[in-house]
């Protein structure tokens with residue numbers, strides 16, 4: 001029986017919290033002890049050395065779950081990151097059932113290392129959110145971020161701008177230099193734009209030679225300034241030795257207005273882009 005517990009692919013544990021809030025692990029068994037490099041004897045007296053190794057972002061959630069569980073007698077079900085070293089973490093899933101006892105609360109539970117599963121989920125999420133050619137976000141990802149940002153802007157009346165960026169005469173580029181060169185141009189364009197963006201901006205490829213750029217907390221005025229820099233940068237860039245001035249983009253911009261839906265915003269940005277194309281391309285058109 002003891003052998004089985006030591007070989008378990010994970011951990012079984014008892015966590016005790018005394019009336020003064022002191023936490024310790026009276027029982028800790030399973031192969032996870034080696035994996036996580038835990039010292040059961042130390043932890044039997046004080047859970048602190050284990051708690052200190054939780055990822056900063058997960059610590060408050062875990063402590064809140066313990067508190068809720070102690071108060072309401074509800075089971076703990078959560079996942080968190082456990083630090084192995086400064087830059088290495090394992091994802092752990094924990095389940096535990098509380099029991100009120102004379103000295104406080106005693107949880108009976110288990111933990112499983114779910115790092116591989118979390119990495120696979122992340123890989124699939126990345127795949128379903130990104131455009132295979134450029135590695136940028138795809139339309140699906142853009143629409144879902146737009147929904148979130150519109151809802152924030154509607155609630156807090158914060159600025160939000162949307163840019164549509166379309167390569168000019170891309171058909172000619174494909175026809176002249178071939179489809180592979182066309183693909184390389186799309187990738188280079190993505191890199192060129194990304195180099196000028198902030199972390200919270202989201203550049204997406206909507207399909208073909210059309211891109212969208214979502215700019216949270218950015219007024220139309222500032223978006224127009226950025227658009228002009230992007231336009232100039234691209235027009236002056238030497239795309240894979242084709243020579244500068246070969247590739248240009250037209251850009252349409254709109255700013256969120258309180259009460260806007262996703263469709264409103266996209267339609268107005270599209271209308272601006274259409275005007276930029278109509279006025280002769282290689283230009284920026286903002287708003288109405």
Ligand SMILES: Nc1nc2c(ncn2[C@@H]2O[C@H](COP(=O)(O)OP(=O)(O)OP(=O)(O)O)[C@@H](O)[C@H]2O)c(=O)[nH]1
Nearest residue numbers: 166167168169170171172174179182183207208209
């Ligand atoms: N290389 C490459 N070409 C693509 C891709 N997706 C769409 N295209 C091409 O993009 C071109 C788009 O042509 P149009 O819609 O006529 O637009 P345009 O030539 O850029 O003209 P304007 O937008 O009006 O300036 C077509 O030749 C498509 O075949 C892609 O993934 N790779």
